[in-house]
């Protein structure tokens with residue numbers, strides 16, 4: 318299994334949160350187990366993406382020191398490795414980890430430090446944030462891009478950038494300035510689009526050369542955008558439980574995963590925020606098999622799509638394909 322779309326702050330399980338809290342002398346003993354669960358994850362579905370985004374507050378509050386960021390990267394890797402993940406792309410927004418005085422560069426270096434201490438093959442993606450176009454916000458995003466450029470490697474480090482945050486009020490085209498700078502630096506990029514906002518956000522991203530889209534499920538009702546995605550060989554990082562919980566798709570019975578595969582869209586299966594969504598890749602797979610008629614062939618196709626779209630080297634992709642062949646035939 319391969320997870321290309323996993324947020325660090327959304328992957329802080331209860332055990333990891335407790336370890337991070339104790340490292341920082343944060344007392345969480347007054348919470349019952351159930352209260353603690355509810356603090357860091359969602360029991361059911363929520364009314365919109367914003368309610369979902371609020372679940373990040375507590376995990377994020379634990380990720381404001383160099384030591385806790387390094388430890389979190391390491392612990393999330395360990396946790397994912399135990400679940401049989403072969404390759405992981407873990408993303409985070411450095412600007413969200415500066416509440417206690419760290420610079421974005423401190424955050425990036427701390428995450429890289431955590432990465433070196435574990436052996437699950439993992440790459441990091443730096444997220445820019447959607448938000449009001451204030452000078453400060455633009456400059457935070459530009460700083461993230463400059464850090465990505467500074468630390469960019471082909472593998473085992475920072476390999477790409479992403480655009481995350483509240484999509485509905487802040488369409489992708491508002492971030493054209495950032496996207497231009499990213500293109501100028503030739504940094505690989507994925508963009509959250511067609512999740513909580515319009516399918517047009519996917520069109521804009523694809524027309525601007527983006528080859529990977531986070532979610533993209535809202536293009537299902539727009540055949541011309543589905544065509545555009547297919548023609549451009551764009552990969553969708555689909556995250557079913559997260560999409561259900563945030564109501565990215567109005568009617569989950571019509572979740573378009575099978576439809577996309579049949580149309581030739583390069584679909585990949587991912588968790589988004591495994592701890593917040595109380596899921597893992599096995600569970601996502603089970604869900605799409607039981608609910609949406611995904612079969613063994615689809616499963617293998619999605620896995621190979623993940624290899625093709627991974628932000629890593631051709632050599633490592635060949636290694637992954639070989640492993641998949643041995644495991645799955």
Ligand SMILES: [Zn+2]
Nearest residue numbers: 324509531589
């Ligand atoms: Zn996401």
